[in-house]
Amino acid sequence: ETLKIFSPATVANVSCGFDSLGFAVDAVGDEMTFTKTTEKGVKITKITGANLTYNVDENAASAVVKKILVEANANFGIELTIHKGFSPGSGLGSSAASAAGAAFGVNQFLENKYSELELTKFAMFGEEVACGSQIADNVAAAIYGGFVLVRSYNPLEIIKLPVPSELRVVAIHPQIEVKTKDAREVLPTEILLKDAVTQWANVGGLIAGLYTDNYNLISNSLVDIIVEPHRKKLIPFFDDVKNAALKAGALGAGISGSGPTIFALCKGDEIAKNVYKSIEESYKNTGIDFTMFTSKVN
Ligand code: HSE
Numbered sequence: 001e002t003l004k005i006f007s008p009a010t011v012a013n014v015s016c017g018f019d020s021l022g023f024a025v026d027a028v029g030d031e032m033t034f035t036k037t038t039e040k041g042v043k044i045t046k047i048t049g050a051n052l053t054y055n056v057d058e059n060a061a062s063a064v065v066k067k068i069l070v071e072a073n074a075n076f077g078i079e080l081t082i083h084k085g086f087s088p089g090s091g092l093g094s095s096a097a098s099a100a101g102a103a104f105g106v107n108q109f110l111e112n113k114y115s116e117l118e119l120t121k122f123a124m125f126g127e128e129v130a131c132g133s134q135i136a137d138n139v140a141a142a143i144y145g146g147f148v149l150v151r152s153y154n155p156l157e158i159i160k161l162p163v164p165s166e167l168r169v170v171a172i173h174p175q176i177e178v179k180t181k182d183a184r185e186v187l188p189t190e191i192l193l194k195d196a197v198t199q200w201a202n203v204g205g206l207i208a209g210l211y212t213d214n215y216n217l218i219s220n221s222l223v224d225i226i227v228e229p230h231r232k233k234l235i236p237f238f239d240d241v242k243n244a245a246l247k248a249g250a251l252g253a254g255i256s257g258s259g260p261t262i263f264a265l266c267k268g269d270e271i272a273k274n275v276y277k278s279i280e281e282s283y284k285n286t287g288i289d290f291t292m293f294t295s296k297v298n
Contacts (some may be wrong), residue, residue, distance in 0.1 A: 001036040001109075001114055002032045002033055002034065002035045002036075002278075003033065003105060003108055003109070004031065004032070005031070005032045005033075005034070005101055005104060005105050006029050006030070006031055006034050006101075007031075007097040007098070007100055007101025007104070007142055007167050008024040008025055008026060008028070008029040008030050008097060008141075008142055008298075009022060009024075009025050009028040009029050009034060009085070009086050009090075009093055009094075009097060010022050010023065010025070010092065010093035010095075010097070010137075010141040010142050010146070010257075010278035011023050011092065011093075011136045011141075011169065011171070011257065011261075011263050012091075012093060012135075012137035012138045012256070012257040013137065013227065013254070013255065013256075013257060014025055014147075014206070014222070014254070014256075014258075014263075014265075015202070015206075015221075015222045015223060015224040015228070015252060015254035016148070016201050016202035016203045016206060016221060016222070016223060016224050017206070018196050018226065018227045019135060019136075019137055019141055019150065019201070020146055020149060020150045021137065021147070021148070021149055021150075021203070021206070022137035022138055022140060022141035022147075022150075022264040023146060023147040023148070023163070023169075023181055023297045023298070024141045024142055024143050024144075024145050024146060024242075025169055025171075025201065025293075025295035025296070025298065026094075026271060026295055026296050026298035027293050027294065027295030027296070028085055028086050028092065028291065028293050029085050029097055030049075030082060030083060030085050030086075030094075030097045030098060030101055030270070031083040031085065032047070032061065032080065032081065032082050032083070032101045032102070032105055033081045034067075034078050034079075034105040034106065034108070034109065034111055035078065035079040035080075036076050036077075036078065037076060037077040037079055037107075038075070038077070038079065038139070038167060039075065040069070040075070040077045041064045041066070041077045042056055042062045042066045042069065042077060042078050042080060043056070043062075043077070043079050043080065044056065044061070044062050044079075044080045044081070044082065045079050045080065045081055045165060046079075046080070046081040046174030047082045047084070047085035048082070048084070049083050050080075050084035050087055050088055050094075052082070052084070052088070052098075054163045054262075057129070058093050058129065059098070059129075059285045060095045060098040060099040060102070060126035060127065060129050060130040061080060061082055061098040061101065061102040061126065061248065062102070063099075063100060063104050063125065063129040064081055064099050064102040064106075064122050064123060064126040064129075065080060065102045065105075065106045065124055067076065067122060068102075068103060068106045068107070068114070069106065069124055070111070071122075072110050072113060072134060074110065074194050076105075076109070077140075078109070079150060080102070081247070082098060082204075083187065084098075086104070086173075087173075087177075088207070089177035089178060089179060090096065090109075090173050090177075090256075090260070090261050090262040091112065091173075091178065091256040091258050091259045091260055092171070092173070092257065092261050093138030093139075093142060093254065093257060094129030094139070094267070095123070095125060095127055095131055095196045096123065096126075096138030096139045096141075096142050097142055098126065098128075098291075099122075099124075099125075099126025099127055099128070099129075099130070099139055099143035100119070100120075100123040100125040100138075100139045100143045101142070102123070102126060103119040103120075103122040103123045103143065103204060104119060104136070105141060107119060107167050108184075112115075114239055116143050116144055116158070116282075117156065117157075117158060117264055118162070118253060119137060119143050120139055120140045120143050120144075120156065120158060120285060120291075121156060122140055123139035123142070123143060124136055124156075124263050126139070127139055129259045130251070131180050131181065132181060132273075134182075135180075135247065136150045136153065136156065136158070137150055138256075138257060140158045141254075144160050145298060146160060146161065146162075146163045146246060146298060147160070147161040147163050147297060148160055148161060150205065151159055151219070158172060160229075160258060161201045161207060162210050162211055162264075163179055163181040163210065163223075163297045163298070164209075164210060164213045164218070164267075165213075165263075166215075166267050167218075167265060167266075167267070167269075167296070167297045168266045168267070168268065168269060168270045168272040168294060168295065168297070169263050169264065169266070169272075169293065169294070169295050169296075169297055170245070170263070170266060170275045170276045170277050170279060170292070170293075170294050171256060171262065171263045171264070171273050171285060171293055171294075171295075172192075172241060172252070172261065172262050172280075172290050172291075173260065173261045173262050173290060173291045174236060174237075174260050174262075174283070174288050174289075174290045174294045175288065175289040175291070176187070176236070176260050176263075176288065176292060177260075178234050178235070178258060178259045178260045179258075179260040179288070180257070182234070183231055183234060183259055185256035186230045186231060186232070186233070186234065187227060187255065191226055195225055195226055195294075198223075199226050202221040202222075202223050203221070204221075205217055205218075205220060206218060206221035206222065206261060207269060209221055215251060215267045218251050218252070218265070219251040219252055222251060222252025222254065223252070223257075224254055224266060227255070228254055230257055231255055231258070231259055234259055234260065235255065235259050235260045235262065236286065236288055237263045237282070237286050237288070238255070238262060240283075241253065241262045241279055241282055241283060242264075244262035244264065244275075244278040244279050244281065244282035245275050245278065245279055245283075246280060248271070248274040248275040248277070248279075249271040249274060249275060250264035250265065250275045251263070251265045251266060251267060252265055252269070253265075259265065261278075264279065266287075271281075273294070275295075276292060276294055279292065280292060
Protein backbone atom coordinates (compact mmCIF):
# COMPACT_ATOMS: atom_id res chain seq x y z
CA GLU A 1 0.00 0.00 0.00
CA THR A 2 1.78 3.14 -1.25
CA LEU A 3 0.47 6.69 -1.16
CA LYS A 4 1.99 9.53 -3.17
CA ILE A 5 1.40 13.15 -2.16
CA PHE A 6 2.41 16.68 -3.15
CA SER A 7 3.31 19.09 -0.36
CA PRO A 8 3.43 22.75 -1.36
CA ALA A 9 5.96 25.49 -0.93
CA THR A 10 4.54 28.35 1.16
CA VAL A 11 5.06 32.08 1.55
CA ALA A 12 5.01 33.12 5.20
CA ASN A 13 4.51 36.61 6.67
CA VAL A 14 3.11 38.10 3.42
CA SER A 15 4.64 41.50 4.22
CA CYS A 16 2.60 42.81 7.16
CA GLY A 17 1.82 39.51 8.93
CA PHE A 18 5.08 38.44 10.55
CA ASP A 19 4.67 34.92 12.00
CA SER A 20 0.90 35.08 11.52
CA LEU A 21 0.04 35.03 7.78
CA GLY A 22 0.96 32.52 5.11
CA PHE A 23 -0.21 31.06 1.83
CA ALA A 24 0.47 27.96 -0.23
CA VAL A 25 1.48 27.84 -3.89
CA ASP A 26 0.61 25.03 -6.23
CA ALA A 27 3.44 25.29 -8.75
CA VAL A 28 6.31 24.31 -6.44
CA GLY A 29 6.58 21.70 -3.73
CA ASP A 30 7.83 18.30 -2.63
CA GLU A 31 6.68 14.85 -3.63
CA MET A 32 6.57 12.24 -0.94
CA THR A 33 5.59 8.57 -0.89
CA PHE A 34 4.44 6.58 2.11
CA THR A 35 4.49 2.78 2.13
CA LYS A 36 2.81 0.92 4.93
CA THR A 37 4.96 -1.82 6.48
CA THR A 38 4.12 -4.55 8.95
CA GLU A 39 7.29 -3.73 10.80
CA LYS A 40 6.69 -0.81 13.16
CA GLY A 41 8.61 2.48 13.05
CA VAL A 42 9.70 4.79 10.27
CA LYS A 43 12.46 4.56 7.70
CA ILE A 44 13.53 6.97 4.96
CA THR A 45 14.47 4.92 1.89
CA LYS A 46 15.24 7.71 -0.57
CA ILE A 47 15.80 11.48 -0.61
CA THR A 48 16.33 13.30 -3.89
CA GLY A 49 16.55 16.98 -4.82
CA ALA A 50 18.39 18.10 -1.68
CA ASN A 51 21.03 16.85 0.68
CA LEU A 52 19.07 16.05 3.86
CA THR A 53 19.67 13.71 6.75
CA TYR A 54 18.33 10.13 6.75
CA ASN A 55 18.49 10.17 10.56
CA VAL A 56 14.89 9.53 11.53
CA ASP A 57 14.94 11.81 14.57
CA GLU A 58 16.69 14.69 12.80
CA ASN A 59 14.77 14.74 9.53
CA ALA A 60 11.63 16.91 9.81
CA ALA A 61 9.47 14.47 7.81
CA SER A 62 10.41 11.23 9.52
CA ALA A 63 10.41 12.85 12.97
CA VAL A 64 6.78 13.85 12.42
CA VAL A 65 5.79 10.42 11.07
CA LYS A 66 7.42 8.77 14.07
CA LYS A 67 5.69 11.05 16.55
CA ILE A 68 2.26 10.46 15.01
CA LEU A 69 2.69 6.68 14.82
CA VAL A 70 3.64 6.60 18.49
CA GLU A 71 0.84 8.94 19.54
CA ALA A 72 -1.75 6.95 17.56
CA ASN A 73 -0.35 3.70 18.91
CA ALA A 74 -0.22 2.40 15.33
CA ASN A 75 0.45 -1.30 14.79
CA PHE A 76 2.28 -0.67 11.51
CA GLY A 77 5.25 1.30 10.21
CA ILE A 78 6.00 3.64 7.31
CA GLU A 79 8.71 3.75 4.67
CA LEU A 80 9.19 7.22 3.30
CA THR A 81 10.66 8.70 0.13
CA ILE A 82 11.13 12.45 -0.26
CA HIS A 83 11.71 14.36 -3.45
CA LYS A 84 12.45 18.02 -2.70
CA GLY A 85 11.16 20.30 -5.41
CA PHE A 86 12.86 23.38 -3.95
CA SER A 87 15.83 24.07 -1.73
CA PRO A 88 16.12 24.35 2.02
CA GLY A 89 17.04 27.87 3.15
CA SER A 90 15.00 29.48 0.37
CA GLY A 91 12.33 31.13 2.52
CA LEU A 92 9.66 29.02 0.87
CA GLY A 93 9.01 26.71 3.80
CA SER A 94 11.14 23.74 2.80
CA SER A 95 11.13 22.07 6.21
CA ALA A 96 7.45 22.99 6.56
CA ALA A 97 6.62 21.17 3.31
CA SER A 98 8.41 18.08 4.61
CA ALA A 99 6.79 18.26 8.04
CA ALA A 100 3.28 19.09 6.81
CA GLY A 101 3.45 16.48 4.03
CA ALA A 102 4.54 13.89 6.57
CA ALA A 103 1.66 14.69 8.92
CA PHE A 104 -0.89 14.71 6.11
CA GLY A 105 0.44 11.48 4.57
CA VAL A 106 0.53 9.35 7.69
CA ASN A 107 -2.95 10.57 8.65
CA GLN A 108 -4.29 8.88 5.50
CA PHE A 109 -3.23 5.52 6.95
CA LEU A 110 -5.00 6.35 10.20
CA GLU A 111 -8.38 6.96 8.56
CA ASN A 112 -7.92 10.72 8.96
CA LYS A 113 -7.93 10.43 12.72
CA TYR A 114 -6.39 13.88 13.17
CA SER A 115 -7.91 17.26 12.27
CA GLU A 116 -6.05 19.90 10.26
CA LEU A 117 -5.34 21.75 13.51
CA GLU A 118 -3.84 18.63 15.09
CA LEU A 119 -1.81 17.95 11.95
CA THR A 120 -0.49 21.52 12.10
CA LYS A 121 0.66 20.91 15.67
CA PHE A 122 2.47 17.72 14.64
CA ALA A 123 4.05 19.55 11.73
CA MET A 124 5.19 22.35 14.06
CA PHE A 125 7.13 19.70 15.94
CA GLY A 126 8.87 18.92 12.64
CA GLU A 127 9.70 22.62 12.22
CA GLU A 128 11.31 22.56 15.61
CA VAL A 129 13.38 19.52 14.66
CA ALA A 130 14.54 21.25 11.49
CA CYS A 131 15.00 24.87 12.62
CA GLY A 132 14.74 24.98 16.37
CA SER A 133 11.47 26.89 16.70
CA GLN A 134 7.78 25.99 16.47
CA ILE A 135 6.56 28.57 13.97
CA ALA A 136 3.15 27.81 12.47
CA ASP A 137 2.79 30.15 9.49
CA ASN A 138 4.37 27.90 6.84
CA VAL A 139 3.09 24.56 8.14
CA ALA A 140 -0.47 25.83 8.60
CA ALA A 141 -0.49 27.17 5.02
CA ALA A 142 0.79 23.82 3.74
CA ILE A 143 -1.81 21.81 5.70
CA TYR A 144 -4.87 24.02 5.14
CA GLY A 145 -3.95 25.30 1.66
CA GLY A 146 -4.74 28.79 0.36
CA PHE A 147 -4.28 31.74 2.68
CA VAL A 148 -4.19 31.28 6.47
CA LEU A 149 -4.00 33.39 9.58
CA VAL A 150 -2.38 32.05 12.73
CA ARG A 151 -4.77 33.91 15.01
CA SER A 152 -3.25 32.56 18.20
CA TYR A 153 -0.29 30.37 19.12
CA ASN A 154 -1.45 29.44 22.61
CA PRO A 155 -3.89 27.85 22.19
CA LEU A 156 -3.16 27.32 18.52
CA GLU A 157 -5.92 28.75 16.33
CA ILE A 158 -5.76 28.80 12.54
CA ILE A 159 -8.22 30.74 10.38
CA LYS A 160 -8.54 29.79 6.72
CA LEU A 161 -8.99 32.94 4.63
CA PRO A 162 -10.58 33.26 1.18
CA VAL A 163 -8.37 33.60 -1.89
CA PRO A 164 -9.55 36.03 -4.61
CA SER A 165 -9.68 34.02 -7.83
CA GLU A 166 -7.28 36.17 -9.86
CA LEU A 167 -4.54 36.27 -7.23
CA ARG A 168 -1.17 35.11 -8.58
CA VAL A 169 2.29 35.03 -7.06
CA VAL A 170 5.61 35.56 -8.81
CA ALA A 171 8.73 34.64 -6.86
CA ILE A 172 12.46 34.92 -7.36
CA HIS A 173 14.89 32.82 -5.39
CA PRO A 174 18.43 34.25 -5.48
CA GLN A 175 20.77 31.30 -4.98
CA ILE A 176 22.12 32.32 -1.62
CA GLU A 177 21.12 30.77 1.68
CA VAL A 178 19.61 32.77 4.53
CA LYS A 179 19.08 30.81 7.72
CA THR A 180 15.82 31.59 9.51
CA LYS A 181 17.72 31.77 12.76
CA ASP A 182 20.05 34.49 11.39
CA ALA A 183 17.14 36.35 9.83
CA ARG A 184 15.42 36.42 13.23
CA GLU A 185 18.51 37.68 15.00
CA VAL A 186 18.56 40.90 12.96
CA LEU A 187 15.09 41.84 14.22
CA PRO A 188 14.48 44.32 17.04
CA THR A 189 12.89 42.97 20.20
CA GLU A 190 10.86 46.15 20.73
CA ILE A 191 8.98 48.35 18.27
CA LEU A 192 7.33 51.75 18.45
CA LEU A 193 3.62 51.89 19.18
CA LYS A 194 3.04 54.06 16.11
CA ASP A 195 4.73 51.41 13.93
CA ALA A 196 2.63 48.68 15.52
CA VAL A 197 -0.51 50.66 14.69
CA THR A 198 0.52 50.97 11.04
CA GLN A 199 1.35 47.29 10.82
CA TRP A 200 -1.78 45.83 12.43
CA ALA A 201 -3.96 48.19 10.41
CA ASN A 202 -2.34 46.74 7.30
CA VAL A 203 -2.97 43.18 8.47
CA GLY A 204 -6.63 44.08 8.96
CA GLY A 205 -6.72 45.75 5.55
CA LEU A 206 -5.15 42.76 3.81
CA ILE A 207 -7.62 40.36 5.38
CA ALA A 208 -10.58 42.61 4.57
CA GLY A 209 -9.27 42.79 0.99
CA LEU A 210 -9.14 38.99 0.73
CA TYR A 211 -12.71 38.68 1.98
CA THR A 212 -14.08 41.30 -0.40
CA ASP A 213 -11.96 40.61 -3.52
CA ASN A 214 -10.71 44.20 -3.17
CA TYR A 215 -7.38 44.19 -4.99
CA ASN A 216 -6.74 47.88 -4.28
CA LEU A 217 -7.11 47.30 -0.58
CA ILE A 218 -4.86 44.24 -0.78
CA SER A 219 -2.30 46.33 -2.62
CA ASN A 220 -2.39 49.24 -0.15
CA SER A 221 -2.04 46.80 2.75
CA LEU A 222 0.94 44.80 1.44
CA VAL A 223 3.39 46.91 3.41
CA ASP A 224 5.85 45.85 6.10
CA ILE A 225 7.50 48.63 8.07
CA ILE A 226 8.71 46.43 10.92
CA VAL A 227 10.55 43.39 9.59
CA GLU A 228 11.46 44.15 5.97
CA PRO A 229 13.69 47.18 6.68
CA HIS A 230 15.98 44.96 8.76
CA ARG A 231 15.90 41.80 6.70
CA LYS A 232 16.25 43.31 3.27
CA LYS A 233 19.91 43.96 4.01
CA LEU A 234 20.44 40.19 3.87
CA ILE A 235 19.01 40.01 0.35
CA PRO A 236 21.13 41.45 -2.48
CA PHE A 237 19.21 43.78 -4.82
CA PHE A 238 15.97 43.47 -2.83
CA ASP A 239 14.88 47.05 -3.57
CA ASP A 240 15.60 46.65 -7.28
CA VAL A 241 13.39 43.56 -7.46
CA LYS A 242 10.62 45.18 -5.46
CA ASN A 243 10.66 48.30 -7.62
CA ALA A 244 10.70 46.21 -10.80
CA ALA A 245 7.67 44.25 -9.56
CA LEU A 246 5.71 47.35 -8.58
CA LYS A 247 6.57 49.14 -11.82
CA ALA A 248 5.21 46.17 -13.79
CA GLY A 249 1.92 46.33 -11.92
CA ALA A 250 2.32 43.99 -8.94
CA LEU A 251 -0.08 44.59 -6.03
CA GLY A 252 2.86 44.43 -3.66
CA ALA A 253 6.15 42.65 -3.09
CA GLY A 254 8.11 41.55 -0.08
CA ILE A 255 10.32 38.92 1.50
CA SER A 256 8.98 35.37 1.47
CA GLY A 257 9.26 34.08 5.04
CA SER A 258 12.77 34.73 6.27
CA GLY A 259 14.16 35.06 2.73
CA PRO A 260 16.03 35.22 0.45
CA THR A 261 13.08 34.51 -1.87
CA ILE A 262 11.20 37.67 -2.84
CA PHE A 263 7.51 37.33 -3.72
CA ALA A 264 5.15 39.62 -5.61
CA LEU A 265 1.38 39.28 -5.55
CA CYS A 266 -0.43 40.16 -8.78
CA LYS A 267 -3.94 40.39 -10.15
CA GLY A 268 -4.34 38.05 -13.11
CA ASP A 269 -2.07 36.07 -15.43
CA GLU A 270 -1.26 38.95 -17.78
CA ILE A 271 0.18 41.20 -15.07
CA ALA A 272 1.93 38.21 -13.47
CA LYS A 273 3.67 37.58 -16.79
CA ASN A 274 4.86 41.19 -16.98
CA VAL A 275 6.00 41.18 -13.38
CA TYR A 276 7.94 37.97 -14.00
CA LYS A 277 9.73 39.52 -16.98
CA SER A 278 10.44 42.75 -15.14
CA ILE A 279 11.93 40.98 -12.11
CA GLU A 280 13.97 38.67 -14.35
CA GLU A 281 15.32 41.68 -16.23
CA SER A 282 16.25 43.43 -12.97
CA TYR A 283 18.23 40.45 -11.70
CA LYS A 284 19.93 39.04 -14.73
CA ASN A 285 23.01 41.26 -14.60
CA THR A 286 23.60 41.03 -10.86
CA GLY A 287 25.98 38.08 -11.20
CA ILE A 288 23.86 36.10 -8.73
CA ASP A 289 22.15 32.95 -10.00
CA PHE A 290 18.43 32.69 -9.41
CA THR A 291 15.33 30.63 -10.12
CA MET A 292 11.80 31.97 -10.57
CA PHE A 293 8.23 30.73 -10.70
CA THR A 294 4.68 31.97 -11.13
CA SER A 295 1.83 30.24 -9.33
CA LYS A 296 -1.74 30.39 -8.18
CA VAL A 297 -2.34 30.76 -4.47
CA ASN A 298 -3.96 27.45 -3.64
N1 HSE B 1 7.67 33.72 10.03
C1 HSE B 1 8.99 33.14 9.99
C2 HSE B 1 10.01 34.23 9.95
C3 HSE B 1 9.15 32.32 8.76
O1 HSE B 1 9.79 35.19 9.23
O2 HSE B 1 11.04 34.13 10.61
C4 HSE B 1 9.63 30.96 9.05
O3 HSE B 1 8.55 30.19 9.53
